Amino acid sequence: MSLSDTVIRRLPLYLHFLRQQPENVQNVSATGIAAGLGLGDVQVRKDLALISGAGKPKIGYDRLELIDALEDALGNRNxxxxxxxxxxxxxxxxxxxxxxxxxxxxxxxxxxxxxxxxxxxxxxxxxxxxxxxxxxxxxxxxxxxxxxxxxxxxxxxxxxxxxxxxxxxxxxxxxxxxxxxxxxxxxxxxxxxxxxxxxxxx
Amino acid sequence: MSLSDTVIRRLPLYLHFLRQQPENVQNVSATGIAAGLGLGDVQVRKDLALISGAGKPKIGYDRLELIDALEDALGNRNxxxxxxxxxxxxxxxxxxxxxxxxxxxxxxxxxxxxxxxxxxxxxxxxxxxxxxxxxxxxxxxxxxxxxxxxxxxxxxxxxxxxxxxxxxxxxxxxxxxxxxxxxxxxxxxxxxxxxxxxxxxx
Structure with missing residues (x-):
């Protein structure tokens, strides 16, 4: 999977935002991420779909799984x-x-x-x-x-x-x-x- | 005169380069600037024409005049x-x-x-x-x-x-x-x- 430059530039923003959430936050919605970062809903949803699949309706994404997916995409494992x-x-x-x-x-x-x-x-x-x-x-x-x-x-x-x-x-x-x-x-x-x-x- | 964003981004490069030249360098050519900065000849000539007019054939630009023109364009007077x-x-x-x-x-x-x-x-x-x-x-x-x-x-x-x-x-x-x-x-x-x-x- 090859990501566009503009998508790659946004991934650190998502990762930083998710890591900043309190420990007890288990799920996050694309809407919540978009609001926190001043980005558009649709853009966030599209970006995250590229690296992790869609969030669950009414629940959103598992925060730690999404962090893992972002770290993978950004090469943090290696x-x-x-x-x-x-x-x-x-x-x-x-x-x-x-x-x-x-x-x-x-x-x-x-x-x-x-x-x-x-x-x-x-x-x-x-x-x-x-x-x-x-x-x-x-x-x-x-x-x-x-x-x-x-x-x-x-x-x-x-x-x-x-x-x-x-x-x-x-x-x-x-x-x-x-x-x-x-x-x-x-x-x-x-x-x-x-x-x-x-x-x-x- | 309104300069494009990409031109404005290059002006600090020119200014820095001209200021770095030894005191006794009176004239500089667009070719010399382009070579020093790793830019194209034609691009440098076009950019400088926008802020200072053309250089003199075989002589180029007066270095101090060009510095003044760049400082004006970058708002250094104010x-x-x-x-x-x-x-x-x-x-x-x-x-x-x-x-x-x-x-x-x-x-x-x-x-x-x-x-x-x-x-x-x-x-x-x-x-x-x-x-x-x-x-x-x-x-x-x-x-x-x-x-x-x-x-x-x-x-x-x-x-x-x-x-x-x-x-x-x-x-x-x-x-x-x-x-x-x-x-x-x-x-x-x-x-x-x-x-x-x-x-x-x-």
Whole structure:
């Protein structure tokens, strides 16, 4: 079963909502989920049908079964190991953010070219010097790389990621690096999003 | 002149690239910018024509003039004041990130419901208790609100922002809050982006 990008983007919302419900909530309705998330009823029902089948009339979905189905769809049973390149403010925030663990990836470590940053971060994850990058990624079978270095270093870091066997790159540097065919690249430019919001205000 | 969303999203990339060039670089070509950012030549030329006119044949654009034109288009002459609600890891990273200042907004302060967080952040910006939110926003004419609170608090915070005169909300909580007509809402779900990247790997 292949889900569309827009459906996949909504699955973490459902999962987060269901996990936030009190322990004693056994059943949830599509209507309740839709209201809680500010989404449409019909959309929620369609999305959930794709990953779990229909809810029972007047009862809805078993909450824990639906959580299981969402975790399966998001690959949480088989977490993909990731690394962060660039332990500046954004990189460190990501390293210490436990929310990513819920969505099918496990951040194994961060790397920084400044050797003074080597050591444990606040969250107990390790920041290594950049010189150890390729060895670490090969040994730990890292498949996802998160780029939080300055723009001027982003292409070099992406090249290093590709050379280290990484298959998907999530880039936060404000450039568009190039990667070979077969490597996924997702550019995330927070400044661009902010510029867009700000311009709409004008 | 009204620019499309996709053009506006690229303007911060150009601006960042031009500012990163050495001081003694007087002229830049569309080809050089395109190569530096991994974009297409034709696209760069079209985008720049919209905000600054065409470059001179064989010379290109005057770098400083182009920076001025981009800053104008992005509203940097008239920075819009913003606040952050939620001084957790992501909120604090944003508060200390100086990159937003370059793109037409000025983050004035952060707010948190935990009074123990009150005080100066590492960057010298102040974190206030949530009780001061409306007064501060009214006094400082805040127009943009950045939401980095947990999902369960996001709707309350958005309501408070709207009641405080905020006109555009940039929401990082994993829910879709509702806002009245006339208020802009941009949802940014990093977990959703990561889920999408991770699922493409499967």
């Amino acid at each position: 977490k993909k190991p990731a690394v962060i390149a660039g332990a500046g403010k954004l990189g460190t925030a990501f390293l210490e953010f436990d929310g990513f663990d819920d969505f099918g990836i496990n951040i194994a470590a961060a790397f920084d070219c400044d050797a003074k940053k080597t050591g444990y971060s606040g969250s107990g994850k390790y920041i290594y010097p950049m010189a150890d990058f390729e060895d670490f990624c090969r040994t730990e079978n890292i498949v996802i790389g998160i780029v939080t270095v300055p723009a001027s270093a982003a292409q070099d870091v992406c090249d290093k990621m590709v050379a280290s066997g990484i298959k998907a790159i999530w880039n936060f540097a404000p450039v568009r690096p190039t990667v070979p065919d077969g490597v996924l690249l997702q550019n995330e430019n927070l400044a661009s999003s902010l510029a867009l919001l700000s311009s709409r205000l004008a | 920075k819009k004041p913003a606040v952050i609600a939620g001084a957790g890891k992501l909120g604090t990273a944003f508060l200390e990130f100086d990159g937003f200042d370059d793109f037409g907004i000025n983050i004035a302060a952060a707010f948190d419901c935990d009074a123990k967080k009150t005080g100066y952040s590492g960057s010298g910006k102040y974190i206030y208790p949530m009780a001061d939110f409306e007064d501060f926003c009214r006094t400082e004419n805040i127009v943009i609100g950045i939401v980095t609170v947990p999902a369960s608090a996001a709707q309350d915070v958005c309501d408070k922002m709207v009641a405080s005169g905020i006109k555009a909300i940039w929401n990082f909580a994993p829910v879709r809050p509702t806002v009245p007509d006339g208020v802009l809402l941009q949802n940014e779900n990093l977990a959703s982006s990561l889920a999408l990247l991770s699922s493409r790997l499967a």
